[in-house]
Amino acid sequence: MVKNITIFTSDTCGYCQMVKTYLKAKGIGYKEVNLDHEPERRAEAHKLSGVLTVPVTVVTKTDDSQEVIVGYNLAKLAPAVN
Amino acid sequence: MHDVVMVGAGPAALTAAIYTTREDIDTLLVEKGVVGGLAAVTDVIDNYPGFSKGVHGLELAESLREQAERFGAKIELGEVSGVHDEGELKRLETTSGDILAKAVLITTGCDYKKTGVSGEEEYYARGVHFCATCDGAFYRDKRLVVIGGGNSALQESIFLTRYATHIDLLVRSNIKASDVLQKEIQPYLDNGKITVHLGVTPKEIVGDDNGVTKVIGTSSDGKDIDFNTDGVFIFIGLKPNTAFLKNSKVKLNEQGFVITDNNLETNVKGIFAAGDVRSGATMQIASASGEGATAALKIREYLEGRLHNPKVEQLEVTP
Numbered sequence A: 001m002v003k004n005i006t007i008f009t010s011d012t013c014g015y016c017q018m019v020k021t022y023l024k025a026k027g028i029g030y031k032e033v034n035l036d037h038e039p040e041r042r043a044e045a046h047k048l049s050g051v052l053t054v055p056v057t058v059v060t061k062t063d064d065s066q067e068v069i070v071g072y073n074l075a076k077l078a079p080a081v082n
Numbered sequence B: 001m002h003d004v005v006m007v008g009a010g011p012a013a014l015t016a017a018i019y020t021t022r023e024d025i026d027t028l029l030v031e032k033g034v035v036g037g038l039a040a041v042t043d044v045i046d047n048y049p050g051f052s053k054g055v056h057g058l059e060l061a062e063s064l065r066e067q068a069e070r071f072g073a074k075i076e077l078g079e080v081s082g083v084h085d086e087g088e089l090k091r092l093e094t095t096s097g098d099i100l101a102k103a104v105l106i107t108t109g110c111d112y113k114k115t116g117v118s119g120e121e122e123y124y125a126r127g128v129h130f131c132a133t134c135d136g137a138f139y140r141d142k143r144l145v146v147i148g149g150g151n152s153a154l155q156e157s158i159f160l161t162r163y164a165t166h167i168d169l170l171v172r173s174n175i176k177a178s179d180v181l182q183k184e185i186q187p188y189l190d191n192g193k194i195t196v197h198l199g200v201t202p203k204e205i206v207g208d209d210n211g212v213t214k215v216i217g218t219s220s221d222g223k224d225i226d227f228n229t230d231g232v233f234i235f236i237g238l239k240p241n242t243a244f245l246k247n248s249k250v251k252l253n254e255q256g257f258v259i260t261d262n263n264l265e266t267n268v269k270g271i272f273a274a275g276d277v278r279s280g281a282t283m284q285i286a287s288a289s290g291e292g293a294t295a296a297l298k299i300r301e302y303l304e305g306r307l308h309n310p311k312v313e314q315l316e317v318t319p
């Protein structure tokens, strides 16, 4: 079961928009961290994902385990959030 | 079964879908990446007609999607891996199963070319990038190398100056970008934010556990030059997304672009192509949209049995 979802994004990133559109269409809530507005959180996104790219979607489960999905990757995103 | 299935949902397909759905032609678009295609990952588009102050790529993509969906276009997220001509019907293999269509429009555009140099694969997304609007935000107050000398390389270098302290632009031969972009980049060359290195070919991308540390380039006289950097963005051109047509009967040119006739129809009846993926395309959003509109009208003629029958009366366009 999903407890919460955080998406690291930027103002200009098209793939971030796709992740948000997908979650919205499924009626799933999320928190957004926009790295253009909160640049101090870039290191956090990097540490979680191991890469320097957005979107990074962090799905926290009710047992507090986390699944991190890099990019707009429906094959991983869909099973993680549904 | 659908009247027409469009492979990809960039500007060419979305425009085509606006036309087909307004004609009540049942239309499905299958998109593997971003709806809006490359336009959706471009920062600002200054040359798309109707937007006197320019338009953000994401905004244009979103409006095209809304307009197509308003008339009934369906967009499915998935990848097409094969197109088979079964006479009257075409069968598309996709990640969510086979789809049948009376006509197919190939609008898969292009993807970024890779340099093939050592370090490019290893540091992919850890210092080596192909999308400035996606990954630029990680380079605030950092040094960057951009590789390429065409329109995309210059446009993206200008975009990246909003983050980076300095950009070394490595150009293999000469700058091949439009005059407009060369004028736009001049102030950044004058204030030292961007330094252009002509005649430099990338040889190796070097890094450590934290990511990229330098790019080694070779100058035209064969000397190696080190460019210390925190990241590399590569824009050396585009290659058509046509691998999925490998086992189809659709003819491609030597570079892999889809060959069409004046009706934008391929050598296979009922399979059309439009936009950047088409041999002879001018690689612009306005032209991709224009080709999308043309293809839609030709598909309508095809579905009505008029395209290959010159005796039938001329096409009527719904105003």
Ligand SMILES: Cc1cc2nc3c(=O)[nH]c(=O)nc-3n(C[C@H](O)[C@H](O)[C@H](O)COP(=O)(O)OP(=O)(O)OC[C@H]3O[C@@H](n4cnc5c(N)ncnc54)[C@H](O)[C@@H]3O)c2cc1C
Pocket: B007, B008, B009, B010, B011, B012, B013, B030, B031, B032, B033, B034, B035, B036, B037, B038, B039, B042, B044, B045, B046, B047, B048, B078, B079, B080, B081, B107, B108, B109, B110, B152, B155, B156, B241, B244, B274, B275, B276, B277, B282, B283, B284, B285, B286, B288
């Ligand atoms: C950095 C950059 C800046 C640019 N700036 C400008 C500009 O300022 N002005 C301008 O006019 N043009 C610009 N262009 C060019 C413009 O983006 C393209 O000409 C335009 O997007 C082409 O539209 P299209 O629909 O043919 O293809 P694309 O936009 O490439 O869309 C093709 C779509 O097909 C999808 N696809 C591919 N293969 C498959 C498959 N097998 N299954 C399902 N889906 C698939 C892709 O994911 C993609 O979304 C720029 C391009 C780049 C790279």
